[in-house]
Amino acid sequence: MSQDLEEYQEIIEQLKPMINEPEFNQVLSQVASNVPKQKRFLIKMELKRLSRPCLRLIDLRGQVAGDCREYTYQGKSHFLDDTAIDVFERQVRLFGEYTMGVYEAVKNTENSYRIIYQKQREEAEKEGLEVEERKPHHAPVLRFGEYAKRSEERMNFAVNIELFTDLNKSIQATTIDVSVSGLKVKLANEHLFKVGERITVQFRGLEGEYSIDRKAGVGYNIVDVESSKREQRISLQKNDEHAHHSFDDFFEKFIHGNKRRYKVNMDNTLTAIKLKTYEQYFIPNVTSVPVYIEKLNNVYIPKYALINDSNKDPLYYWSDEIFELRLGYVLGHQRIERMLSLPENSQETVVYSFTHVKDDKIYFYSASQEELFERPDLMKVFLGYGGRKASWRVFKLQITDVDINQAHMPLSLPDSVSGAVKRQNHPPAPRLMSRIKNVRHIALLTDITDDVGTQIYERIPIRRGEISQLKVFGHPRNKLPPTVQMFRFKYHNQRKETRYQLRTKVLLNFGDMVIEGSSEDVSTRGMRIELNDFFHGEEQDLVKLSFPLLQNVTKKYELTNLPYKVKGISYDRNVLHLQAVVDSANKTAQRFFDELIRNNRSKLKAYKEEEEIPGIGAALRNMYARNVINTAFFIRKEGIEFLPDAIVTSNPNSRLNNLLAYDAESGQYNMHFLYSTYGVELDFIQYTLKKIKTNKKPLMREIFIAFDPSREFIDEAIKSRFADQFHGDKERKNFINQARQAGQFIAVKVFLARAGRPDIERLQSEISYVGIYAIHRAKVLEEQLWNIIGVGDLIDVTDEVLIRHHFSQQQILDNQQTPAYHKVNSAKIENLLKA
Known part of the structure; x- marks a missing residue:
């Protein structure tokens, strides 16, 4: 509705039910008798517009402060909350059908975020305040690790100062926060500053109370400028052209003596806490596998990988029949080199793969989208044949540069806060850095396979005689890829003992069912197993496990029907976290696995909870966090x-x-x-x-x-x-x-x-x-x-x-x-x- 007609809103509401009635003009003349004739005509045209049938669907999800649900009217579905449904039905009764008037009334309900914001802004403008515009689907864009690590404490303190430019122009300003080596100040927008400009500062507000030389100014460089409608804020760093020892001593004592009174500025620390918490929410749930790529003698070699409970499947997929990780097949030198030759924002590809089992040995096949486009004669054969196999996978493969200095992520606090802070701010040990010194890139491998896509691939027609030609995409078993070492994403460790990678056949008894599967990792008190079928029980249920292959290596222990309690079930109900039931009558599982681990510790691979080089897992995690692709x-x-x-x-x-x-x-x-x-x-x-x-x-x-x-x-x-x-x-x-x-x-x-x-x-x-x-x-x-x-x-x-x-x-x-x-x-x- 135009602003010209807003003052006649009540009249328009009264006339809505009459718009299609024969006596409409007569009623309009009566109701709007005091309205000028020209405006009366505009009211009539507006009502005609509002009464036009509407075909638009209304979706208020995320636009109103209410719980939206599907609402059907004349066979068309809208998504409305209770308030909107009430308005919709009331307006339909007025107009007799779904019209533009109904649509606009529903889009402008009182609980609409847009209407709420408009009212807030109108009220704020009356009071001369600024309002931050907030839209329900909008959110700030951040980067992990982007917070300032301060070398000294900064105190919130407002005092009048006078700035002098190189041309000796005087400008009045007020400090926001102060430190020995820097300031943040606010001032009017009349003079526009730029980063790198030099200025001199006179602390006028401190002259009467503290012994500062009134004639001596302090030199600063501008390092940041923030502008808004009403003011600008500039960050200043003291330059080193002239020594200011007495000034430094004064400010150091002043801040130390007043920081509880005026409060230490901790904006950077609050930002750091927030970003680190987001990081902890995100990284353990990453389904992608970060792989760290070394460059040695101009050859790219995958060296390390980070694993969590959400991204383990691609790693196990690239494990062979003896459970050795062959991730290097998908990350060969030529494939990496080709991706790095692409433009900076396009260093990625799609990799298709499947496996073939012959004589109990696993053979891997893979091809990138570029490799398939180069062989159009085999592209459909590869996609069609692979799509029909249970081992078919589609991976998104991306790569980015990385700086090994990003392995160090200090606290946001200065060393002077405490001895503990100083220790945490200490950079990684030289021994650790020597292990990652050749890392140049992070490759990110994501399994993007789904049923919808697989069904399309498996419908591609192929000729059986062409399948043998796919051997050009096979990875030779007599030329094994480099070994990739795995580390776990590690935050708080809730486990009481180290877990070891051990894949062996398991039979699970539950009720009248026996489900076959394999262990993924074990400890003396528990294990994680992957089943070949769904588990229909619940957490805390008791199950019994048998280990037929392990039984072949021991006569000392009876490894059948050992009791375990279910502690966790995966979303797809085929991965179980189990805890051994240990009491006076049931100690076999604990004793056997304790002995197995002690006797084979050098052979069993531990998840890197206890790292051979302390801190390497955290260093790799920090590098990935700074380069989330x-x-x-x-x-x-x-x-x-x-x-x-x-x-x-x-x-x-x-x-x-x-x-x-x-x-x-x-x-x-x-x-x-x-x-x-x-x-x-x-x-x-x-x-x-x-x-x-x-x-x-x-x-x-x-x-x-x-x-x-x-x-x-x-x-x-x-x-x-x-x-x-x-x-x-x-x-x-x-x-x-x-x-x-x-x-x-x-x-x-x-x-x-x-x-x-x-x-x-x-x-x-x-x-x-x-x-x-x-x-x-x-x-x-x-x-x-x-x-x-x-x-x-x-x-x-x-x-x-x-x-x-x-x-x-x-x-x-x-x-x-x-x-x-x-x-x-x-x-x-x-x-x-x-x-």
């Missing part, structure tokens, strides 16, 4: 809503991140596509987080997105739908073609899990420091972090989906081009400049 996101629970809290990436120029940047302010991303998926009764985020349990493997879904940034409104620019919601391949391909013609097609694998709990012990020094000087801020931060309920990962799988649907290499390259964005109205720009 994909896009991590964190979900908080706010009332009944599940909203984005933060997004982390180190690759802002990717195709996926261009999508997320649409309609988002600088420094933020927009997660709209995950909250507006067609045909989902509950939004994906809410549904998944209510369904999945903590410490379970992340749930994976594939989503198709039509992205047309030339459109001005986000509902028209971004249309999304889950891949498993289409009625067959033809419908999926039509969606892809329409998206490509209008703008760009993007496919994303979404991994989502419930957040666990952070390792407070690792954060204790910084949390304690905040608690000393600002206990209230520590409590607020703690509450915010405990509201994080979900953690996820977004992985661009567009190219693989296009290959799957038989698009050519050129069409795939064309789709990688960034489409044109909508033109901004020049009148709007002029109005902004005048503001």
Whole structure:
């Protein structure tokens, strides 16, 4: 509705039921008798517009402070909360059908975030305040490890100062915080500063109370400038051109004596705690495998891999019949070299693989998308034959540069805080650094196989006679790849003993069922097993295990029907965490595995809980955290809503991140596509987080997105739908073609899990420091972090989906081009400049 008609809102509401009645003009004249004739005509035209039938679907998920559900009217589904349903039905009664008036009334309910924000801004403008614009699907973009490590304490302290430029121009300012070697100050926008500029500071507010030479100024360099509508804030670092020993002594004593009164500035520490907590939520749930690549004599060699409970499957997939890890097959020198030759933001590929078992030996086959395009005669054979095999896998393989100095992630606190802080800030030992000195890259391997894609591949027609030609993609067993050493992602260690990798046959007895499987790792008091079938029991159930192969190596112990208690069950119910039942009558399991481990400790591989070089696991983890290739996101629970809290990436120029940047302010991303998926009764985020349990493997879904940034409104620019919601391949391909013609097609694998709990012990020094000087801020931060309920990962799988649907290499390259964005109205720009 135009602003000209807002004052006649009550009249318009009264006339809505009469718009299609014969006596409408007569009633209009009576009700609006005091309204000028010209305005009366506009009211009539507005009512005619509002009464036009509407075909638009309404989806309020994430746009209102209410719980939305599917609401059907005349065979069309909308997603509305209770308030919106009430407004919808009331307006339909007024108009007699679903019209534009109904649509607009529902989109403007009182609990709409947009309406709430408008009211807040209007009230704030009356009071002369600024309001931060908050949109429900928007979240700040962060990078792990991006916090300042301070060399000294900084104190919040406001005092009047006078700045002098190189041209001796005087400018009044006020300090925000101070330290011996730097300041942060705020001042008006009249004079524009730039980074690198030199200025002199006179501390006018301290002249009367403290003995500072009034004539002597202190020289500073500008290291950062932040501007807003009302003011600018500049960060200053004292330059070393002139000695200021007396000034330094004065400020050091001043800060030490007043830091409890004025409070130490700990913005960087609060940021560090938040980022480290996000990191702890995310990294244990990563389904991708980070592999650390050395470069020796111009040859790329995979050296280390990080494993957790969510990414172990790809590692076990690349293990042979004697359980030796052959990850080097997929990360050969030529494949790595080829990826590194690609443009910086495109150093990735898709790798397809399957295995063949002959004479109890496993043979691995793999091919990247580029390798298959180079052999068009074998491409369909490889995809069609591989897709029919149970061992078929599709992997996304990415690579990025890494700096070994990133292995050190000190605290945000200066060494002077305490001896414990100084020890934690100490860089890694030379022995540790010597082990990683040749690491140059991190390769990220992600299993993106799913049923929808596999069904398409297995339908590709092949000729049996061509299968033998696939040997060119086989990895020779007589030329083994380099050994890759595994380390676990390690935060808080909840285990009381070391676990050892041991794969051996297991028979599980539960009720009247016997399920075959194999152990994955063992300790004296427990083990983890993978079953060949579903386990239908529950946690705390008692089961009995038999070890037929281990029985062949011992006559001392009877290894049948040993009692174990179920302590954990995987999401797909085929991986169990078990605890041995140990009492006076049941000690066989504990005694046998204790003896087995003691006698074979040199042969058994321990998960690197106890590292041969202390700290190497943490060093590798730090390097990965600083180079997260994909896009991590964190979900908080706010009332009944599940909203984005933060997004982390180190690759802002990717195709996926261009999508997320649409309609988002600088420094933020927009997660709209995950909250507006067609045909989902509950939004994906809410549904998944209510369904999945903590410490379970992340749930994976594939989503198709039509992205047309030339459109001005986000509902028209971004249309999304889950891949498993289409009625067959033809419908999926039509969606892809329409998206490509209008703008760009993007496919994303979404991994989502419930957040666990952070390792407070690792954060204790910084949390304690905040608690000393600002206990209230520590409590607020703690509450915010405990509201994080979900953690996820977004992985661009567009190219693989296009290959799957038989698009050519050129069409795939064309789709990688960034489409044109909508033109901004020049009148709007002029109005902004005048503001």
